[in-house]
Amino acid sequence: MTQHKKILIVTAHPEPRSLNAALAGVATERLRAAGHEVRVSDLYAMKWKSAVDADDFPDHALDRRLDVLAVSGEATRAGRLSPDIVAEQEKLRWSDAVILQFPMWWFSVPALLKGWIDRVFTFEFAHGPAVPPPYSEGALGGRRALISVTIGAREPSFSDRGIHGQLEHVLYPLQHGLFWFTGMAPLEPFAVYDTIDVPQERFATAKRAYGRRLDRLFTDEPVAFRSLDGGDYDHDMRLLPGVHAPGTSGPDLHVRPRD
Amino acid sequence: MTQHKKILIVTAHPEPRSLNAALAGVATERLRAAGHEVRVSDLYAMKWKSAVDADDFPDHALDRRLDVLAVSGEATRAGRLSPDIVAEQEKLRWSDAVILQFPMWWFSVPALLKGWIDRVFTFEFAHGPAVPPPYSEGALGGRRALISVTIGAREPSFSDRGIHGQLEHVLYPLQHGLFWFTGMAPLEPFAVYDTIDVPQERFATAKRAYGRRLDRLFTDEPVAFRSLDGGDYDHDMRLLPGVHAPGTSGPDLHVRPRD
Numbered sequence: 001m002t003q004h005k006k007i008l009i010v011t012a013h014p015e016p017r018s019l020n021a022a023l024a025g026v027a028t029e030r031l032r033a034a035g036h037e038v039r040v041s042d043l044y045a046m047k048w049k050s051a052v053d054a055d056d057f058p059d060h061a062l063d064r065r066l067d068v069l070a071v072s073g074e075a076t077r078a079g080r081l082s083p084d085i086v087a088e089q090e091k092l093r094w095s096d097a098v099i100l101q102f103p104m105w106w107f108s109v110p111a112l113l114k115g116w117i118d119r120v121f122t123f124e125f126a127h128g129p130a131v132p133p134p135y136s137e138g139a140l141g142g143r144r145a146l147i148s149v150t151i152g153a154r155e156p157s158f159s160d161r162g163i164h165g166q167l168e169h170v171l172y173p174l175q176h177g178l179f180w181f182t183g184m185a186p187l188e189p190f191a192v193y194d195t196i197d198v199p200q201e202r203f204a205t206a207k208r209a210y211g212r213r214l215d216r217l218f219t220d221e222p223v224a225f226r227s228l229d230g231g232d233y234d235h236d237m238r239l240l241p242g243v244h245a246p247g248t249s250g251p252d253l254h255v256r257p258r259d
Numbered sequence: 260m261t262q263h264k265k266i267l268i269v270t271a272h273p274e275p276r277s278l279n280a281a282l283a284g285v286a287t288e289r290l291r292a293a294g295h296e297v298r299v300s301d302l303y304a305m306k307w308k309s310a311v312d313a314d315d316f317p318d319h320a321l322d323r324r325l326d327v328l329a330v331s332g333e334a335t336r337a338g339r340l341s342p343d344i345v346a347e348q349e350k351l352r353w354s355d356a357v358i359l360q361f362p363m364w365w366f367s368v369p370a371l372l373k374g375w376i377d378r379v380f381t382f383e384f385a386h387g388p389a390v391p392p393p394y395s396e397g398a399l400g401g402r403r404a405l406i407s408v409t410i411g412a413r414e415p416s417f418s419d420r421g422i423h424g425q426l427e428h429v430l431y432p433l434q435h436g437l438f439w440f441t442g443m444a445p446l447e448p449f450a451v452y453d454t455i456d457v458p459q460e461r462f463a464t465a466k467r468a469y470g471r472r473l474d475r476l477f478t479d480e481p482v483a484f485r486s487l488d489g490g491d492y493d494h495d496m497r498l499l500p501g502v503h504a505p506g507t508s509g510p511d512l513h514v515r516p517r518d
Contacts, residue, residue: 014310014311014312014313014325014327015324015325015326015327017324018324018325018326044310044312050309050310050370050371050374051273051303051309051369051370051371052273052364052369052370053273053303054273065274065276065277066273066274066277067274067277068273068274068362068364069411069455103327105311105327105376105377106373106376106377106380106432106436106437107431107432107433107436107437108367108373108432109373110310110311110373110377111309111310111311111370111371111373111374111376111377111378112309112310112370112374114365114367114368114369114370114373115309115370115371115374117364117365117370118364118365118369118370119370121365135422152328153496154495154496156495156496156497157495157496157497159497160508161497161498161512162495162496162497162498163394163485163487163492163496163497163498163513164436164496165431165432165435165436165509165510165513166509169428169431169509169510170431170432170436172366172424172428172429173365173366173367173424173429173432174366176424177365177366177423177424177429178365178366196328226422228422233422236413236415236416236421237412237415237416237421237422237423238415238416238418238420238421238422239420239421239422247506247508248508249419249506249507249508249509249511250424250425250428250508250509250510250511251424251428251509251510252508252509253420254422254424
């Protein structure tokens with residue numbers, strides 16, 4: 001028996017007939033068919049506001065300097081954030097897993113999705129003294145996180161020697177800096193490459209592959225990022241000498257070596 | 260005699276009294292005092308629209324699927340992009356150097372700046388068959404590019420062993436994926452750390468350091484990213500075996516070793 005879980009899918013593509021919309025649909029159907037609950041934040045359909053500004057904090061006095069960290073922390077603690085932010089924070093709290101479905105634009109998320117991250121992951125909600133520490137327990141600990149990304153380029157260009165950078169490294173700011181920072185357990189990203197033109201047959205293959213990943217959403221081993229409190233880092237948050245496997249450098253330093 | 264140059268500063272912070280606004284001001288003054296021309300795109304002041312959508316392409320038929328790459332390429336070739344995009348493309352073409360001034364939010368640019376990138380760097384303007392090839396000559400070749408970023412965390416956490424990732428790796432999607440991809444010569448980023456609270460004295464130090472970097476904007480050696488057409492990559496855009504220095508991995512593979 002599969003345990004009933006709650007999944008939040010956040011998607012950002014301007015075209016409802018896009019591959020991204022189709023993949024969000026695949027996930028919604030597949031997960032519901034497995035008995036899970038699914039909510040979708042379709043940022044384009046929601047006309048999501050992407051800019052952090054004073055309107056996010058209804059109590060903010062206009063003559064006061066908008067120090068984003070401080071002001072967002074105060075507003076979060078006081079429960080005085082704009083309603084669209086509160087609604088997304090509630091979805092995150094409700095969820096057992098979060099899926100970000102997006103087209104890779106300029107080696108990152110579309111602006112609307114960045115605006116969802118910037119505005120929803122407020123100080124004292126996603127990090128800060130009022131919540132558990134980052135890179136370990138985390139404010140959103142206990143949740144899984146999956147990136148499902150469509151990429152125009154072909155796969156070799158995102159391989160370990162690919163010119164665009166290894167996919168895991170390009171996504172490090174999200175996998176490690178967003179998910180793992182807030183305590184979520186990031187899974188290996190699911191990527192569909194070569195998406196300039198996707199014939200039916202290739203879409204069917206991608207759909208099957210994605211289906212298999214979705215079936216294992218709660219059983220796949222997450223990326224083994226190191227815990228900040230696990231004894232691997234010094235007080236300046238630097239990895240201690242000798243902790244990593246020989247020959248490892250860059251973002252891979254922060255992944256625990258396999259036994 | 261300094262040669263007269265043209266610099267575009269793009270900045271994105273909601274608070275006109277912010278450190279970011281101050282640094283944009285420092286750059287504007289310093290560069291003008293040196294005899295250069297400066298234009299500033301202050302994205303919050305401009306109320307920049309960050310979402311790529313059908314409104315960007317006035318000729319786009321609403322019953323047609325919005326395939327972003329194809330539609331933006333056609334609109335670019337036809338000279339039929341929305342006027343706000345055209346204005347920014349003209350500034351980029353006008354410029355000899357581009358400075359992005361921003362606070363690091365979630366290990367990347369604020370959503371408004373991502374929206375400037377997503378919307379302005381259209382297909383057939385920034386890359387594509389109609390312009391010179393990427394990672395070498397590039398659509399915007401001949402220009403220099405500088406990131407000036409403010410970071411709440413302290414510097415060691417962004418060092419080579421820092422938990423957040425080495426700054427150069429965190430910024431790889433911009434330095435290599437945006438600037439170098441389009442042929443711009445990226446300089447080492449300028450970063451001010453520990454910006455939760457910046458006393459006057461520390462601001463004065465940062466201002467002096469930034470001033471020195473600005474004075475060398477056209478003379479500093481850019482990051483030595485490898486050219487795609489330099490014989491280092493195979494036809495699948497993978498770095499050839501044996502080309503890199505021993506012990507190098509990850510994003511550093513794509514930087515030419517020093518002699």
